[in-house]
Amino acid sequence: MANGDKWKIEKDRAGEWRWNRTARNGQIVGASTEGYVNKSDCIANAQRNGMTCTPS
Secondary structure, three states: OHHHOEEEEEEOOOOOEEEEEEOOOOOEEEEOOOOEOOHHHHHHHHHHOOOOOOOO
16 A cells, blocks of 8 residues: 555456556556456556555
8 A cells, every 4th residue: 555545456347357556535546457367467567566565
């Protein structure tokens, strides 16, 4: 949670993993541009984009 931002990693309708980053004001300030078959690949991409927390 850098700067109070919340990160969410979840499956989309196609069954692929995606991430998004929501600011304190509720606005989405970042999101994956593609879906990932493996959750670990999605997490790695989110980390490259600034995620510092460890998702469950």
